[in-house]
Amino acid sequence: ATNVSDAIVKLGVLTDMSGTYSDLSGPGAVEATKMAVEDFIAKEKPDFKIEVISADHQNKADISANKAREWIDTAKVDAIVDLVTTSTALAVMKVANEKNRVSLVNGAGSTPITNEQCNDTTVHWAYDTYALPVGTARAVVKQGGKSWYFITADYAFGHSLEKNTSDVVTKSGGKVLGSVRHPFPGSDFSSFLLSAQASGAQVIGLANAGADTINSIKQAKEFGITPKQSLAGLLMFISDVHSLGLDATQGMYLTTGFYWDRNDETRAWSKRYFERMKRMPTMVQAGDYSAVYHYLKAIKAAGTDEAKAVMAKMREMPVNDFFAKNGKVRVDGRMVHDMYLAQVKKPSESKYPWDYYHIREVIPGDEAYIPLSESKCPLVKK
Amino acid sequence: MDIFGIPIQALMGQLLIGLINGSFYAILSLGLAIIFGLLNIINFAHGALYMMGAFGAWIGLTWLGLNYWVALVAVPVVVGAVGMLIERTMLKHLYKLDHLYGLLLTFGLALIIEGLFRYRFGISGESYPVPELLSGGFNLGFMFLPKYRAWVVAVSLVVCFGSWFVIERTKLGSYLRAGTENAQLLQAFGINVPLMITLTYGFGVALAAFAGVLAAPVFQVNPVMGSNLIIVVFAVVVIGGMGSIMGSIVTGLGLGLVEGLTRVFYPEASAVVIFVIMGIVLLLRPAGLFGRER
Amino acid sequence: MANASAFRPDSEMLRVNDLHAFYGESHILHGIDFQVNRGELVTLLGRNGAGRTTTLKAILGLVGRRSGSIMINGRQVIDLPTHRIAHLGIGYCPEERGIYASLSTEENLLLPPAVNSAGMSLDEIYGMFPNLEERRNSPGSRLSGGEQQMLAMARILRTGARLLLLDEITEGLAPVIVQALGRVIAQLKEKGLTIILVEQNFRFAAPLADRHYIIEHGRIVEMVRKDELDSKMPLLQKLLGV
Amino acid sequence: MSTDYILQTRDLTKEFKGFVAVDKVNLQVQRGTIHALIGPNGAGKTTVFNLLTKFLTPTRGTIHFNGVDITPEKSAQIARRGVVRSFQISAVFPHLSVLENVRVALQRKLGTSFHFWRSASSLDVLNGRAMELLESVDLQSFADTVTVELPYGRKRALEIATTLALEPELMLLDEPTQGMGHEDVGRVSDLIKRVAANRTVLMVEHNLGVVSHLCDTITVLQRGAVLAEGPYEVVSADPRVLEAYMGTAHG
């Protein structure tokens, strides 16, 4: 029999259940985790029990650090899942590492998670703030969007989105004309949009997220900025497109780690998810499923739930499921997999609910993520 | 021509946008000022009621097929009625107490309302289309002014100054102001103060809902749209002078402009500039720009 | 102007029976009984804290809780809300004056709605209180203590109320003004108004009043008619320290 | 030697937005006397008090106390010099006990008022003096009562005891008998008489009985300016005073 502590593997989904990010992860993340567990039990018939608990960290680092500690100390949680928003993810990763537990980060996107702040018990799954903008920028410049202007959330993630994108734009032969930083959260973006308009840039890069991105897009249309200038959402999820509608978003480019309607496999899984949540999954929610499933497989293979051993197995086994083909977990914790450049359909092109994207390009995993050679992660031996 | 490196045309555009935002501030802070003025309650639920207004419009359109123009009238009435219910059942018991209790209660209400909407509609919210009659815009040369925004400015100015006229220039207004100070005595003079208070709260809330309907086509309609705004609107009310009707209107518009300018010159600070101004104003004029010193 | 037909000296304007009043948990009035006839001027006398102000407030429903019976013009009002009682023709001049700081003097003056058309005009009022005319546009809070007192009195004369409840109106007023007020009260009585006067200043009240009620610890302990004043002086002295 | 004046004002003036509430008042208060300030309502009496204690800033003019120009000083400073006022509306600390009310006034002299690390029982040394003061106003039996519960007249008495605790050289009393029943008026005016024995009192009062009984000098203000000054007999005979203030029927 496997050497799993108490013969139970306990997963704690720590996410934003009600705040800004609750649509892109939140209750959907919990559901996806449960699906992964159910599927795993049905298919692999493990000899250990698996339990899922969840909590709302309210996007506060102290609450999530406290919850993670408590879960590990008293509820015997083996892995913490999702972790949306970077500050909470970083806080939990540290705690989990100290106590030798695994963090499966999906919601948060900052690159430091697998870079400066990486550790040997953290896996970062669906996307990061390098992969998304880089994919989009490269493609957009290639399509002729040479001059860029950024509307950036005045926060670390905004800054890093802007910087990562600018680098790619210049490297691909484009030009950055300027940027404007707005306080977070904002609600009226028309001033910033006017500045962007005045710059005459072909492309306005939205280095912000959630409601800020949504309002920027909505107001860009109102002020007649789109479609004359085009927008590039650097951190956009299908939930954002859904709530804005195709009328406002049509033609936008964005990069995603997962699209439900990409192939039969993704469709099959997503339809099951849809039945439970009445929404299609975001890449975060799909990533939660994939990460959890892979984690459980690694436990089975390792015969233990001890974090280091499981991590070793996770790195060793390739990820092959509806989410990723031949994905692999690198030494810095990044799960490298293909990303997809999507363009939002025109309303007339959309045939059925949630039919939102054309997948224009597949970005190979090796190009999508920061190469290990540039990594600042101490675990990477050079 | 440039001013500090900014083309004057762009500056004009930014000022105009500032004015547009100012109209939202004005109409929201007007409601808050009226409520504070008469009920002595700092209505923390104002943001949530504003959000209810916006959702009201969306629900009207999507579920009931009521268009924007109907919503503009019907939603404030409905939300105002909800406000009156809140006043009758809860706020009524707090008038003799410190402001703090009203604040706490309305804060609790805001949490409940927001939580319920969040549960039902999710966080990303919904999009409300600009009404057909007002879609498109005017090309002013220096900028493209969406018709809808122009309408927002016009209608809020009318509503704000209309309310001001009623409150400051009519007998009703002197009842309202007297009621603020000593409601008991006013009642002893034969005025039905409880009814007046209920109606006033209803009116203040209706203003919030009205702003919500106005905002629906501009901003994403989501459950937290109000709570992000409320603290700024408080600042506006305080700068104008708590309870001062004119103060809240003028300050609302003025701060919209100031914020617009900050967005040009130091955009990062545009959220904090209002608080800087609030601090300075209060240090120099403790009762606010238009407030009466005691 | 006196309305001759309405002036029936013994018809009852106000009757209070077994009136109890409470502020929160403290029981202040313990069964007050008295009655006032139309056109009569009655004073409520008593020491500080005896419950005179409370009696006036209880009539208008301005106390926390009350029980008993209050008949105005033969109508039971104990269950009516304050503003309805006021519309029965009552003018109230509170002890703390109740001048509205955010309203100007004139706005204060015009504030109470008229209950009938028999009230005094603004000119008459300014004639009576020239100070007020001079300060007509200044905010109520800026008036001196005495000016506020005049304003509080003037304010209810405008409404045409027929039953006046006056609480310590001579408080803090210069002797000349007190005398002027004495004349005003006499005039009002002349016109047939019914007046309940709460006073500390016995010398002011004595020549004006038809009857005096003496309150002690929330109860009426004595009633003295004008013609008994001399004979009952020792008693008054004992009860009030006059 | 000229008379010993404890307080002198020169051309003291206060304007409120063009309205002159106090108009070039030259007030001279002689040490050891009880001096009354009377005048019709709105004459500016309270305003003068507010100016003397710097609750308002004079528009023009100077204030000298014991020969020192105190015009630029702040309220609390003036109080520490020994000019202490009472208010037209009763000023006590309602939720402190009667004893504590007096002790608050006494404790400043201990110099420990900023000592937040010291126990309040260190103030018990003041209880003796506080009781003495309460006795002097007949309040000793109320020492432990919470002040709100006191009847009005007693509150005024307490206020005087508190004021006395500061051992003021000059006491300013604004209508000390206002709103009192007859008994209380008598008690308070006796009290004032007693405490004035070795200090100076400047008071505003409408109760002419009290004024005539207590005061050595009377200044009559009208429309912010001094109308008449002198002992009661002189002032009360002045036809201008009779017309402006006392009225005719007064005896």
Place this chain on the structure above:
Amino acid sequence: MKGKHIGWIVLLLLGLIAPFVVYPVLVMKILCFALFACAFNLLLGYTGLLSFGHAAFLGSAGYLCAYTVQGLGMPPELGLLAGTAGAAVLGFIFGSLAIRRAGIYFAMITLALAQLVYFLALQFPFTGGEDGMQGIPRGHLLGFLDLSDTMNMYFFVLAVFLFGFWVIDRAIDSPFGQVLKAIRENEPRAISLGYDVDRYKLLAFVLSAALAGLAGATKTLVFQLASLTDVHWHMSGEVVLMTLLGGVGTVFGPIVGATVLVSLQNYGAELGQWVTVLTGAIFVVCVLAFRRGIVGEVALLLKRSGIRP
């Protein structure tokens, strides 16, 4: 007085037993917030000043402590000291500017200043923006006591809390406290007795800020992180709520309030999205039914039933 002694004993016992019954890190969090709320109550309950910017002290002390310990490699006791001192200085600045105003205006000036602090916390390079400062070492107290051990840390936090609480308790019941009470009751009268009320208020403000800072610095050590949450105006609002919930102007009220609110957040976290609704409902019920706060109502109940608390 007797009631208070019993209160102290109960508090001490609870403090000693709690970590063996409840998850100790949670108790530490409660203690930090309880100290924060008590410090706030010193101002609101005993001086009558409503500050709406107290998060600035909690948060900035957290950052200072984090920087001292992590950036400068100093021991934890110096971290606490730096945080507390920093908060006191900040309190002095806030106080000097705001004290002259009263009521809602005072609250709003403190809010305005706190927003500035928030802005700075976001913009300063060393604070790590919205990611905050993470992985702060707890270090060894006085060089020998290893604070990374949960129980060691717990008793250290308990000691800090008791110290802070003692200071507040003493300040309330001191010559200084008497003057504060007098000022709250009748300010003009206090002035006319010769007190420079502004200076007393300022001292109270600084004291409150310093202790709020102590709470914030301790919290940073407990969680090993400093983040924007603690400087956000929501936090300023939360402390008002804790105090009101427990009972304004009662010695133990803020502790109870903090316990309820923190537990609610913690255990409520598992309720997912219903936490906010539940929290809202609790406030509404509290205001409508238990206006004196939990401790205030209990005290009243005891008084009514004749037991002298």
